[in-house]
Amino acid sequence: MMVTCEQMQRLEESAFLRGVLAKDLMEEAGVGIAKVVQQFFPQTGALVLCLGKGNNAGDALVAARILKERGWQIVVRLAYAEKDFKALPAAHWKALGGEFKIVNSLVELSDERGSVVVMDGLIGIGGVGRGALRGGLADVVLEINALRERRHVEVMALDLPSGLDGNTGVPGACCVRADLTITIACVKVGLLADAAVNHVGRLVVVPLRELADGAGDADAVVLLSNRLLSKLPRRDFDFHKGRAGRVGIVAGSRGMLGAAVLSARGALHGGAGLVTVYVREEMYALLAPMMPVEVMVKPVPNYEVCLEDRLDVLVIGPGLGRMFAEEVRAILKKVAVPVVLDADGINAMAESDARLDFLGEVKARVLLTPHPGEMARLVTGAEEWKCLSRAELAREFAERFPNVQLLLKGSRTVIAAKGRALAFNTTGNPGMASGGMGDVLSGLCGALIAQGLDGYDAACLGAWLSGRSAELAITHGEVSQESLTAGDVAANLGRAFASLKALDF
Template sequence: MILSAAQMLEAERIAFSAGAKAEDLMEIAGREAARLVRQFHPKPGRCVVFFGKGHNGGDALVTARHLAEVGWSIELQKSFSDFDLAPLTAKQLGRIWKTRSEVDRPLVVLDGLLGIGASGEPREPVATAIRHINALRATEAAWVLALDIPSGLGSEVCVQADATVALGFAKKQLIADAATHFVGRLAVIPLPGVYAPSDADRAEILQSDDLRSLLPPRGFDTHKGQCGRVAVIAGSRKYPGAARLCSTAAVKAGAGLVTLFVPPDIAPALSAALIPEVMVSPVADLREILDQKFDAIAIGPGLGRERDEMVRAFLSECSAPCIIDADALNAISAAPSCLKNTPAPRLLTPHPLEMERLFPQNFRTRREWLEAFVSAYPVTLLLKGARTLVG
């Protein structure tokens, strides 16, 4: 789920009134944020901690303490005097020790200056600290992790993070189109006892843990005939590499039997260039594929535009689930009505330019763009981007 800042603050208030302790939640947030740092940087290095006076600063200090325990060098950059710190933040400061070693790489910066409760343009001394963080990233290639939100997000002076760890739930301002450049990678750390309100946005931020169950470990006696039959319709004389990449990806993703359908004039060359697991079948007329049995069909990469009408007819009649990409998307952009009454599921995977040809954005946000399209056509849309959307 996705919450506004006000909804998140209210969810925390309710959790505290039910007995949750801020210090316990802070410990969980810091421990998991440190784990995220170590995911990207397994070997200890130098960590510079920028922290403010509120609990966001406390989250950063707990993160640094957990990193120090596994050998990281810690450098503290505080923007306020100890007397200005919130009591819990001051307590966390007292539990951490500054360490210094000869190891300066990797260089990680923690942004714990401002939390979701901040508003307006950052004031001094925070604004200077934000500029300092960005300078470390620009001149020393520091990897910046923002705690809950990049400080100053939505303002002229804003931290540019490589990753942001959202605490409890993702916040609306983190997924705004203009925020991606500053938020970087987005991870969400659940907080026990903090629940989303009933009116929260039901959209989900998908992480690896959410997707892992879709690819369970296979049994020792599993054979290729039990792992699906996939057809790939791709490639042309001008773009043979697309067919090679697409069919290889199908094999690497775990498909048991992969057949690549290509124009007859390039079949011999591709047969010699492909990995041996891919079966190559020359086909001049896509209707020849309609009576064959496949669990899924991918169509489009490198097809060229010479067979647009044939592609549209195929997608109108094919009874297998189809993934539609690249030139197949360009083909249907001339007559998207072919998506209206398809006999099986269709997944479209456009990048922004392909999506614009298919369905102009017309000043919508990316999410509004996606929602308008899937309301008009009974398909699933995966809109590619630094923050890919699925609906």
């Protein structure tokens, strides 16, 4: 459920009227935040608490109390004097005990060695409608952003990045740039605005039992493991490869053969029963040795031949090049099974004279997976869509093409289909900004469709899993955001499935 800050405050007020205690909510929030920290930062280090005077600071203090017991070194930067704390955070300030360091400025941490994680507990929904940050809060925000930029510390914002308008998502002049935002109970609408993305970063929701339902936008959801897991088919003991599904892949061309390999790896590690990659005869000798041995590589004189095979889904486009556009369009006119249309598959349509009308005439269900550049090519000329946000564009597009499910890629991937809630992915990191990530995703989505999911569910699950895989490659593997490759994402999909089943954040 997505809420405005005012709706969130009303939810809290009605919980208090039912007898729920603010201190219990804060304890539950803090326990959840500590779990999130342990998931994303399995190695302990220095935890720098940046505290305002309200309950947002209280959440941070509860989490810090727990993390201190688990071995984190606590450092505190106060935006106000200690005496200014409201009652609840004041109590948790006392409970934190001694044994921590107070700094007057975060500049003091510029040369701190080891892992440093900053927690922004400056201000949450209490800042709504109060204008730009002032005084001590503004000073600390500037210090956080400077430390993040120069010292490469990780910044976690609690509930909202301080300085962000939680309703519109517009960042104020002083606004925390977080790598991770841990929002409490419900997602505040502003967190999903296009303007907010570089301040929010990875979005995590810590649920609170007593604030679970209520008013808000039910036509939009964020993708969370607890909702996604039920979409993943549970395998019977006598499951076999035929039931796991047959994925056909039309991908790769001279200069871009690796795209076919990455897509096939996405399909294999996504659980497909049988994966067949179709390759032009003249490329066969080059591509076949590059493929994982589990993949069937079929030389064809023309890609339309794939229509003769028994398949459950056809993935078309990764690294296909522009010279087979006619064949792609011919396949789309005849294909009966669901299609995942990516990259040059999308370009093949964008280049046709009919463009969007062509898409409307395709009989099969099509999961379209454009990145923003491919999307722009596809809707060129559709003037009415020029000024829309990513979410609005996805919604309008899905409304116009009922046979299409849209996965619009980006740091905040959105998924839309007619009659379904607009879904915002939460996982992934800037390490994914390198070639081939989308190729893995296309094969992964294909595998999920082959296992019986519809295109919308496959897109939701595929986006979450590929982003989570990128995260796990960094937290549990030997790579950094800089060194992460699409191959790492394919290789870590098993960890991502395990993480989904563990109901990780």
